[in-house]
Amino acid sequence: MRVVLAPDSFKGSATAEGVVRALEEGLRRADPSIETLARPMADGGEGTLAAFLSATAGAVRHPLVVEGPAGPAHASWVELPDRTGVVELAAVSGIELLAGTLRPWDAHTIGVGQAIADALDHGVERLLVGIGSSASTDAGTGLLTALGARFLTAAGRPVAPGARGLRSVATVDVSRLRTLPAGGVSVLCDVRSLLTGETGAARVFGPQKGFTDAECRRVDGDLHAFAALLSRALPAARPDAPGAGAAGGAGFALSGWGGVMRSGAAAVAERVGLGAAIAGADLVVTGEGRFDGQSARGKVAQFVRDAAAEAGVPAVVVAGQVSLDADTSGFAEVVSLTDLAGSSVDARRDPSRWLRRAGGVLAERLRP
Known part of the structure; x- marks a missing residue:
């Protein structure tokens, strides 16, 4: 399976590159056959x-x-x-x-x-x-x-x-x-x-x-x-x-x-070659620190989801926290670090640990 990793930074907790590394480690621990393509994203803000x-x-x-x-x-x-x-x-x-x-x-x-x-x-x-x-x-x-x-x-x-x-x-x-x-x-x-x-x-x-x-x-x-x-x-x-x-x-x-x-997300996507990476992928993973009602208004997760949908590739989102007003439609899976850690405080205290865990969870859920 080829997986594109295209998250935004988790503001104040982890850079986009750090999120990619941790997810990649968790995916490969659970399934060493997974091939990953790193495409860290941003939308004009931090990162x-x-x-x-x-x-x-x-x-x-x-x-x-x-x-x-x-x-x-x-x-x-x-x-x-x-x-x-x-x-x-x-x-x-x-x-x-x-x-x-x-x-x-x-x-x-x-x-x-x-x-x-x-x-x-x-x-x-x-x-x-x-x-x-x-x-x-x-x-x-x-x-x-x-x-x-x-x-x-x-x-x-x-x-x-x-x-x-x-x-x-x-x-x-x-x-x-x-x-x-x-x-x-x-x-x-x-x-x-x-x-x-x-x-x-x-x-x-x-x-x-x-x-x-x-x-x-x-x-x-x-x-x-x-x-x-x-x-x-x-x-x-x-x-x-x-x-x-x-x-x-x-x-x-x-x-x-x-x-x-x-569009900041579009400009960064163009520079990092997101479209070409998605075209040859089986799955796209995106994410951000807080996935909420504003995430569908041009932010990275929504942009990546739409790009994946256009290419006919399923997308999943990993977030530090998922709010009740978040629009999760169009995502094959949604993983919250807060849910994995038991609290938002614990998730923010050691985001890399829970991002690795999220990678493992995704690998298990999506295993054929």
């Missing part, structure tokens, strides 16, 4: 740089120190042999960099802009910017500031970074905003949220970044007022465009700069 690095011979990692959401952060971006630069928001301005202490009002995207600027300084001809796993709701003001824009108060002073400064923006100056590379910018994102409203950046994702319900409503209003200002300065910035609300509004800012939204 995107690693996916491009592992799939591209000659890719180069460029380290740099950026202004992260909680202070200086050691980060990097990746240069591909065709002069494409890959920047991952999660690595420079991501929520994992906060180490559990959320900063909803002050976290920002300055580091993303600094990484993009460094890539431009190195002469990249095009950019891929993955914008998942953000820590902030600053509407991309931080990244645009790092690229030369200025956001000023009525007194002509720079506004505070993060969501805190949105309400005081009176002037938007983009006269010194850096130009896009010749090949353009693709924004890798599978979140389709608008910037504001019930499905917007603050109302949907604000609570997980630390805002109260009342604060979410206030920030939603601030985003609405700011959007009118930025859209006048950068007409391509459309708050009602799908993906504008991604990464706390970073999608809105990048589209205003000239970036084009693209």
Whole structure:
């Protein structure tokens, strides 16, 4: 049996490569005849740089120190042999960099802009910017500031970074905003949220970044007022465009700069050769840390399931936890590490152990 292993990372617990290794070990322990093909995935969030690095011979990692959401952060971006630069928001301005202490009002995207600027300084001809796993709701003001824009108060002073400064923006100056590379910018994102409203950046994702319900409503209003200002300065910035609300509004800012939204999972799948691998497989295994109601909205597990279905290959999903609202239709099997371990705490404490166990369980269930 040939099995394609194409999981996302289990956020905060295991990288996609680590998930692949553990599943592979569990499958082969149970059935040494199983042949595995590793295709670690990402959707523009955590693990995107690693996916491009592992799939591209000659890719180069460029380290740099950026202004992260909680202070200086050691980060990097990746240069591909065709002069494409890959920047991952999660690595420079991501929520994992906060180490559990959320900063909803002050976290920002300055580091993303600094990484993009460094890539431009190195002469990249095009950019891929993955914008998942953000820590902030600053509407991309931080990244645009790092690229030369200025956001000023009525007194002509720079506004505070993060969501805190949105309400005081009176002037938007983009006269010194850096130009896009010749090949353009693709924004890798599978979140389709608008910037504001019930499905917007603050109302949907604000609570997980630390805002109260009342604060979410206030920030939603601030985003609405700011959007009118930025859209006048950068007409391509459309708050009602799908993906504008991604990464706390970073999608809105990048589209205003000239970036084009693209499915992150599709871009990574193309780079790692997922389609060709699935075409010759008997089974596809995907997964993510939490498989829930949002997983069917463009995330890796849903993308891989659909790709497998198109090729007529059964797919299974392994997840740290499977919520009650998860759409498991289309999967031949669903395995929860929480169920195997007895609790989510134990599953997170030693994910590799339970991923190996999951591999063994799958091998037993699918044995002819």
